[in-house]
Amino acid sequence: MTEYGRGHGSEPWHPEDPLYGDQGWAGHQTQQGQVPYGDDPQQQQYAQDPQYQQPYPQQAQYQQNQQQAQYQQQAQQQAQYPQQQYVQDPQYPGHQQGYAPQYAQQAPHPQQVQHPQQPVYDSQGWDTGQHQYMATAPADPYAGVDPYAQQPAGGYPGEGPDLYTTDEAYPPPQPPGRRHLERQLPEQQDEEPDDSFFAGGGDGDDEDGDDGGAGGRRGGRSKGGQPKKRSGMACLIAAVVILGVVGGGGYYGYTYLKAKFGAAEDFAGEGTTELVDVEIPKDAGLGQMGRILKEAGVVASAQAFVDAATANPKGKSIQPGIYPMPKKMSAAAAVALMIDPTKLNVITVTEGMRNARVYAAIDKKLGKPEGTTKDIALRDAKSLGLPAWAGNHPKIMDPLEGFLYPARYDLSKDSTPESLLKQMVANATAKYSELGIESKAKDLGLENPLQVVTVASLVNAEGKNHDDFRKMSEVVYNRLKKTNDVTNRKIEFDSTYNYIKGTSDLNFNISEARKFVHAYNTHNVEGLPPGPIGNPGADALTATLNPDHGGWMFFVSVDGEKTTFTQTYDEHLKLVDEFQARQKQKNGG
Template sequence: MTDQDSPAGPNPGSIDALAAQASQDPAQDRVRRSRNRLACGISALLLAIVLTLGGLLLRAWWTGSQFAAPDDYPGPGTGSVRVDVPQGANLTRIGRLLYDGGVVASVEAFTRAAMADPRAVSIQPGDYALRHRMSALAALGVLTDPANAGGLVIPEGRRAQQVYAAVDLRLGLRPGTTAAEAHRGAATLGLPGYAGGRTEGFLFPARYSVGHGTSAAALLRRMVAQARTEFAADGLGTGPGAYQVLVIASLVQAEAQSPADFGRVARVITNRLARGMPLQLDSALNYGLGRTTLDTSHQDITVENPYNTYLHPGLPPTPVDNPGHAAIRAALHPTPGGWLYFVTVKPGDTRFTDSYSVQQRNVAEFNRYQQQHRSSTPSARR
């Protein structure tokens, strides 16, 4: 019989034959499948264990390297060190200054503490007395107390001579040193050309940082630069027109008893200028006399000086102090009104009018109040 004539079916020794035999034994097939399932289960379990252990190890490494507490000292520190925080320094820069000065153990310890404390956004520039090896929280406590800033605060309305004296005192200089520096180095202070070399009006009221090497000239330059920045923010502009507004702002700062009155005082000044009326402002008169009091006598108004706005029409030749934002904005945008006179009858009671007769009654009431509360009676003519 030829191969072609052989009966159909697998060769007894072939793989197909063995498979056929196995398929014909159900018990063996079940055993084989059970063993396969067990092997797969064990493999999956081992893989899960490996992955879990790997994840735990990775998490432990990440936590240890990325989220571990930064280096920090444990207490209030020892000894003493001074750190100068400059204007505009952010928290990272402050942290770096503290770290470089040996105050904190790491920049990150300080920045983490600062970011968790809302007071940190108001850290003032200044020269701070701290200690070596302080905890980040202890250092932050010193920096967030404005009383520790050790800077120089120039209040609104201070005259240049008062600012000079404050700088002398803060820097431990002989009285008159800063004034001499202002006159000698006026050309290097950054004053605009229309200022004529005079600093009055350009020593902007603010807090200024003072470090070990701070000089009087450096402080004056910083004040003038600050003034230019703040003037631009207020929309003051430049040129002679801006200088006239600055003069008005200084008069508003000196005359108004409350910021609520700034706009109306500015309007009185502009209305009187528009009508050609003398300003008759005691603040300007006393500036020319070198006095800080607003008390004036009838004899005072006859004294010849360019700031005597009883004798000379128009504005005084320069500002009479260093005004702040509110006074500058009032001078730029006076409150609408027809007022020509004002007088502060008593604290919290400033009266404005366009009637001379009403003004006279207000002045009489002012004088009565003064007689009841003071031994000397100033005159009120506005």
């Protein structure tokens, strides 16, 4: 039993409905046999309690519209039936108690057509379901209009808008007899798919949509009023997805924190016995070196190598080149190996180095038998890229001497003696062409470009720096002059005698050297040797092309460090005596 005056059974209602309760249903139809209010006087008393009359302004407006419609309908009926009167029920405002037993003063015309049924109302104003046929009456503008249908707003001046015409409004209230939900039997109920998010249908709970029923209920319910069921498999999938996201995020966070603040991954020890060639390109930074080493399997991480190289005082002096390195070695061991230039898998041709030492280095690096590269050089000299003006002297000892340009040459698993020799000759030829020695040979009083290289090799062998080189070249040019009556156009460089002997001895017997006959022995023959006695570098070459012009004829290094130059033979003899006295003291003589 409700406190709104309905019967003993519960009526469906919505607490947010602005017209909940039966605030009077003037002229509304009911289902046959139903009474809008119970017989209990106490219920009727509560039904008219003022505090429940008009809880919302919309309700009063709605009742006003309904009453106006009733008055117009009564006026039409009274015009048709003047003697018929309605009795107002004092207990229920807006309800007609019934009809007075009045009849029309004039009977209907026999030719009048019987018109649609007129509802018969009971003692409380509700339709009894019985109908009677009435004579044709003047056209009723409200005939056939459902009294419960929504009336257009704005029918009277000052009338407010009808709040039931908007999309968001609740449906108009139904008569009490129509408020009972007709529940479908289980076999008649349509199976409604679960449109919840995890079941894969719809866009979640139907929170903002109506279910289409008379009660206008909302909030994710199915048509039968039961809560929507969640699929267990959908929940399991959702849980797996959530765990995956959380786990992936946790792993990413752990990896980030470890990389940011933890120690970099590193191997231990000197590595395995397996060697790999690691090539470090020119201008590579520590980070790039670390990535190359990691890709080759030498170190565990690039960051570990960067840290080790930064901690080592010589870590930033690592040179580009090819390094044979063990796999899986610690970053510190890798840095220690790479800062040692002897560990590079390279061949470095130094300025002034003789070809004999270059050949031996190639054989050793490539694991070839001793003499292999020398035999190839002498046999295949013409096919190794020498310029046309090289190697033409019949007494030349080595056609490639002076053409193995000083530089560092990286070796790889594909390197061969031939490939290395060709690379060295190509570098020398390019440098000579760059300096323009062919065009400058005549200006220097030389016969051909080969003699320019020969002078540069002599200067490189005797001098110690660029200033020495320029003075040395001046000495050579002055001794080659035909007016030289001091040395009689003999160069008299000890380096030529040592070249023949394959030595670098500073203390040898000058008398024996002068008696030794050889085309390369400048103590014995006039002029330049047939070819270079070494491979001159850039400093020696530029000094040869730009001599000092100081008139120097003699030089001697008294202390083995500094070279002193003189213009006269007497000055030279004094320096020679000083040098010999120093040598005797050094040897304990």
